[in-house]
Amino acid sequence: METFKIVCPECTSVNTIKTQVQTIACTHCQAELDDPFPVEVSDESCSTHINENDIPVLVDFYSPTCGPCMAMYDDYEDAALGFPLKVRFLKVNSDEYQKVAREYGVSALPTIIAFKKGQEVNRISKQLSRVELSLWAQSLI
Numbered sequence: 001m002e003t004f005k006i007v008c009p010e011c012t013s014v015n016t017i018k019t020q021v022q023t024i025a026c027t028h029c030q031a032e033l034d035d036p037f038p039v040e041v042s043d044e045s046c047s048t049h050i051n052e053n054d055i056p057v058l059v060d061f062y063s064p065t066c067g068p069c070m071a072m073y074d075d076y077e078d079a080a081l082g083f084p085l086k087v088r089f090l091k092v093n094s095d096e097y098q099k100v101a102r103e104y105g106v107s108a109l110p111t112i113i114a115f116k117k118g119q120e121v122n123r124i125s126k127q128l129s130r131v132e133l134s135l136w137a138q139s140l141i
């Protein structure tokens with residue numbers, strides 16, 4: 001049976017799940033792994049999500065004081081809800097977590113970066129609409 005790895009959105013534990021199972025809970029904290037809601041990550045947890053998830057990962061580097069970033073906030077969330085266990089949507093508060101923003105060479109906000117198995121696929125440094133975000137996520141699957 002085919003398996004794939006999903007990083008828990010709550011506790012950052014790496015779970016190996018089978019493709020046919022019905023309920024998908026983290027073996028460590030019981031959180032729902034198929035919760036599509038964007039995950040706020042830190043310097044530490046960001047790289048675990050990027051490197052350990054077998055599904056594609058989108059990372060939104062934002063700042064609470066950046067107008068276009070906050071204008072995209074709801075659209076990013078809405079787009080994420082369409083991709084449970086297909087694409088993991090992450091958010092990095094770049095004011096709080098400057099280390100990870102530097103590590104990925106983020107110089108403008110918002111910057112959204114797509115990763116597959118830890119490798120950057122592409123990045124866009126501007127506000128995107130819900131439809132643009134959804135199409136991008138769809139193209140990663």
Ligand SMILES: [Zn+2]
Binds near residue numbers: 010012013028
């Ligand atoms: Zn967990």
